[in-house]
Amino acid sequence: MSINDDMFVSASNAFSNFAVIMHPFRNTTNTTTTRCSMRYNTTDRYVHSVAVVGIAKNSTNAEHFIFVFTAEKMSTMTPYVCIGHIMKSTCISTVQCTDMGTGGFHQEYFLIGVDNNGTFAYGFSSSFVFKLNIYANNITLNVSTNSVWPSLGFILHAMDVADTWAVVAGYGYLDDVKKNYAALGCLIDLSMIINASCTSLTSETTYLVPSNVISYSELYELSVGIRSQKVLVGVHRLSTVVIVRNLGSSLNVTGIYTLSYPGATSFGRVVDWADDTTIAVLVQDPDTTSWSKSQVFFYDERSVMLTSPLFTFPNNQQILGSRLSRPSFARFGITSEGNMAILTDNADILIIPLASAGYTSIWIDTIERVFAFYFQPTLCIGGTYKNRSSLGPCQICPPHTRNPGTFDNAVLQCIPCSNNSSTSFCPLASLVDIDLNTVPTYSQAVAYPETGDTTDVEDLLLKNMFQISSNARCLIISPLLWTLIVGGVSLFILVFMIVIKECECHQYVKCRKKAKNIFKHTDIIGEGEMWAGGLATFSILVLVSFSYWFSVSFIRRYPLEEVFEPATFACDQSLVNAQFSSGLELLDIPKSEESQPIFDLLDAQIFYLTIELINTGFMCDSIKTQENLSGTKYV
Numbered sequence: 001m002s003i004n005d006d007m008f009v010s011a012s013n014a015f016s017n018f019a020v021i022m023h024p025f026r027n028t029t030n031t032t033t034t035r036c037s038m039r040y041n042t043t044d045r046y047v048h049s050v051a052v053v054g055i056a057k058n059s060t061n062a063e064h065f066i067f068v069f070t071a072e073k074m075s076t077m078t079p080y081v082c083i084g085h086i087m088k089s090t091c092i093s094t095v096q097c098t099d100m101g102t103g104g105f106h107q108e109y110f111l112i113g114v115d116n117n118g119t120f121a122y123g124f125s126s127s128f129v130f131k132l133n134i135y136a137n138n139i140t141l142n143v144s145t146n147s148v149w150p151s152l153g154f155i156l157h158a159m160d161v162a163d164t165w166a167v168v169a170g171y172g173y174l175d176d177v178k179k180n181y182a183a184l185g186c187l188i189d190l191s192m193i194i195n196a197s198c199t200s201l202t203s204e205t206t207y208l209v210p211s212n213v214i215s216y217s218e219l220y221e222l223s224v225g226i227r228s229q230k231v232l233v234g235v236h237r238l239s240t241v242v243i244v245r246n247l248g249s250s251l252n253v254t255g256i257y258t259l260s261y262p263g264a265t266s267f268g269r270v271v272d273w274a275d276d277t278t279i280a281v282l283v284q285d286p287d288t289t290s291w292s293k294s295q296v297f298f299y300d301e302r303s304v305m306l307t308s309p310l311f312t313f314p315n316n317q318q319i320l321g322s323r324l325s326r327p328s329f330a331r332f333g334i335t336s337e338g339n340m341a342i343l344t345d346n347a348d349i350l351i352i353p354l355a356s357a358g359y360t361s362i363w364i365d366t367i368e369r370v371f372a373f374y375f376q377p378t379l380c381i382g383g384t385y386k387n388r389s390s391l392g393p394c395q396i397c398p399p400h401t402r403n404p405g406t407f408d409n410a411v412l413q414c415i416p417c418s419n420n421s422s423t424s425f426c427p428l429a430s431l432v433d434i435d436l437n438t439v440p441t442y443s444q445a446v447a448y449p450e451t452g453d454t455t456d457v458e459d460l461l462l463k464n465m466f467q468i469s470s471n472a473r474c475l476i477i478s479p480l481l482w483t484l485i486v487g488g489v490s491l492f493i494l495v496f497m498i499v500i501k502e503c504e505c506h507q508y509v510k511c512r513k514k515a516k517n518i519f520k521h522t523d524i525i526g527e528g529e530m531w532a533g534g535l536a537t538f539s540i541l542v543l544v545s546f547s548y549w550f551s552v553s554f555i556r557r558y559p560l561e562e563v564f565e566p567a568t569f570a571c572d573q574s575l576v577n578a579q580f581s582s583g584l585e586l587l588d589i590p591k592s593e594e595s596q597p598i599f600d601l602l603d604a605q606i607f608y609l610t611i612e613l614i615n616t617g618f619m620c621d622s623i624k625t626q627e628n629l630s631g632t633k634y635v
Contacts, residue, residue, distance in 0.1 A: 002067065003333040003341045006054035008351070009067045009084075010331075010343050011047040016040040018050070021372055022065050022088045025339040025353040035372055036091035038084065047071045048110035051161075053118045053134060056085075063088050068121045068134065070110045071097075078103030079110055081123055081130070083137055096137050100130060108216050111168075113161035115190065116336075122190060124156050124168055129193055147194045151184060154198070155214055157222040160231070164190050165246065167231045169222040171213040172198065181208040183222065183235050185244055187251045199251040201233055201242045218269070225334075227273035230301075234268035234281065241268050241281055243301055257304035272334045274391060277301050278310065280340075282329055291320045294329035296342070298392060311392035313340075313352070316618075317381075318393055321363045323373065324348060340391050353377060358386050358410020360394045382617030383429030385411045402430040405617045429616040457554065464550055464570055465543065474571035479546030486542045490535035 001010035008021040018038040040047075053066040067084045082097040100123070112123045114134070121132040129148050131141035145154070151172030159168040166188045171181045182204045186196040212220055223234035231244040231251065243255040259267055266284030274280045281297045289295065291314045298310045314320050320327070327344035334340045338354035349372040355361045361375035380386050380394035382405020387395075397403050400421065401414035417426035417433040425434040465479045475481055497515065500508045519534030526533040553569040557577040566573035591599055613620065 001331045001333060001341070001343045002050045002052045003335055003339075004052050004054050005335045005337045005339060006062075007052040007065050007067065008341050008349065009050050009052050009069075010347070010349065011050050011069065012347050013046055015347070016043065016045070018067075018069075018084070019347070019349060019371055020065070020067075020086055020091075021349065021351070022086075023062075024341060024351045024372075025335075025337075034088065035370070036086060036093070037371075038086060038091070038093045041095060044073050044075050045071050046074050048107065049112045051112045051114045051121060053114055053121075057118070057135065066118075066134065068112055068114065068132065070112045070123055070125075072107055072110065073103065076103045077106050079107050079125060081112065081121070081132060081139075083132075083134060098132075098137070098139060100125075100128065100139075100142070108214065109156050109170075111156060111159045113159055113166060115161050116163040120190075122161055122166060122193075124159055126155060131190070131193065141193060143194060148188070148196050149186065149198070150196065151186075151198055153179065153181070153210075154184065154186075157220070158224045158233075160224040160226045161190070162226050166190055167224055167226060167233075167244075167246075167251070168196070169201070169224045169233050171208065171220070179210065180204065181210065181213050183233075183238075185224075185231065185233055185242070185251050187246060187249075197250045199244070199253065201244070201253065202235055202238060202240060202256065221269050223269060223271045225272040225279075227276060230273070232271050232273055232279050234271035236266060236269040239264075239267040241271055241279065241304065243279075255301070255304070259304065259306055261306065270329075270331055272332065274298055274334050274340075275338055278390075279304070280332070280334060282332060284328065289314070290326070292324075292327050292329065294327075296329070296332055296340075298390075311390075313391060315393050317360055317384075318352075318362055318375065320350075321365050321373065323366070334391075338389065338391065347371065348373065351375065352391055354389055354391060355386070356389050356410065357412050360386060361391065379407075380411055381405055382431045383615075384617065385414045387412045396429045399428055399430075400424070400426050402426055402433055403617075404431050425615065427615065429618060431615050431617055434615060457551070460554070460575075461547060461550060465547060467571060469571055471571065477569065477571070479543055479550075482546065483539050483543045487536075487539040490538055494532060494535055 001008070005025060006023060008024045010019045012019070017040060020036040020038050022034045024034070048070045050067060050069040053068065055062050056064040056066050058064070065086050065088060068081065069084065070079065070081050072079050078099055079101055080097050080099045082095050084093060084095050086093040107125050110123070110125045112121055114121050119134060121134055123130045123132065125145070127145055129143050129145060130139055132138070133140050149172065151174055154170055154172035156168050156170035158170070159166060168186045168188060170184060170186070172184045173179045173181050183201040184198045185201050186198040188196045219237050221236045225232040229246045231246065233242040233244060235242065238258060239260055240256060240258040242253060244251045245254050261267060261283060264283050264285055266282070268281055269284070270282040272280050277300060279299050279301050281299065282294060283297050284294050296313045298312065299308060300310060324344070327346060327348060330343050330345050332340060332342040340352040342350040342352070344350070351372060352361050352375045355377040358380055359377040360380060362378050364374045364376050366373070380403070382403055383397050384394035385397060385403055397414035400417045402417055403411050403414045417430065418424040423436045425436050425439065467474070468478050468480055469475065497512055500512050516531040519531035521534070522537050523530055523533035524537050524540070550569055553567070554575070554577055557563050557567065557575070560576055560578040563576070567575040
């Protein structure tokens, strides 16, 4: 694949076609006028490399687009270079090809690149190097590699072209006897091409098998990216990225970084510059994310460590939609303006435009049957901000700052919260500043229940029957209180009847006799013999009624697992109809054969963790579980 800000092209030898996108970052509305599928005009073609030119210099209304590619006739193994022309509005395409040799042997590596002006294309193979005038369709220079590489047996693997110079990375040796291959970076002056200046990129400690270097092997892949006078080289086999500076006549290695992510099967197979100081590195299976099998890690060129990436793509803000089922990234490229395109192993294309400060590029969902999927710059969500243009996500607001997420304009910095940190609840990714004085406290800590001092139901009954407390609620439900009240009323009636008898009030004598008769019938103490016993019976009935209410209510508080309401029938509302005992054992004590199965069941038990996101704009689908081992805090 090849990409610039005007054009994207990828070649698929399996499907014999080119996928072409014009103005990939200018229009993210998924319109069909910018995407074309350009079929090979022959079945006898194997495309080695492509390079985009973009809008033709003589194009009217940006209608005419050009790209170049190197290929090989499979039947005769003849190498050739082609210029592809395609019209944006109609997808009509033409191809102009030029043979570069008589063939007879296969080209393992046949690379091509276009200078920054889009005027000349430069091709490099294992046997020849050429310069192509794109608009004249003329090979202006074609030389043997013997006049280009000072290293014997140099096998190129990757290249990138600037305006007047290029860098080719490959494997070569200087000792014709030992043939100790090493990774080399060669600086080429495009005005003359011959006599490249090569520099060793790494210090090899093992002998490289020549067959692995000469023939294609994914493990031995290299990648090159140029930015200004700096060159980035990825050495896949060593999980290493090398930063090199162009000194004019030679290359100088300024930094070598070797990283090994646990679980990663590939690091550095593809590299590129995101901007003047940020590098991007492809990592395969970094931690098996739910979005993809690959991630692009972005680092500051001066701090490339396991724990120091600036961000990764994809991430929990820039996810891949459900249309892609955890793809693996085959290639990616970043343009001079900072836009990125990714080619997956299934030939799907991701278009990620550079997002300005306050924005991040997020996935645009689509149900159309397309091969290109677009991301679109969108305002940072609440609780985040972004103070610079980049391909990455928005940053989380630090503690004591906030972003409500309700602004129409981009948020470059989060708003400071209250200066009173003791009463302000403003954690990471806050939306608002919450005054803790307005939030009731709630403790989730619950002590293991203990069995009360009184466990016998008769003792509990006596304790609750004859208990009086100063608490208003306890007084209202106290059996003793109501018994005393009824007893007091009965005593008043008794005194009143005695007064009537002693005073011989004849008008009340008849009423007194009727009352005595009624009280005798209610007497359960003297079995109807004493009317005073009837008065005492009322107090006993009150006491018995409360006893019955307490007993029934207490029985209904079993089993404990089905009781959720407080014990309103007793002064102690935590009263339970259960006894507790603990069988806790220290984990370091050897287990008996009888108890070991219980511990095995506990080890196999599934625990569910419930998380509530408070005062933040992140949703529940932003949560991702991850086990961080030592030295792997990189997401």
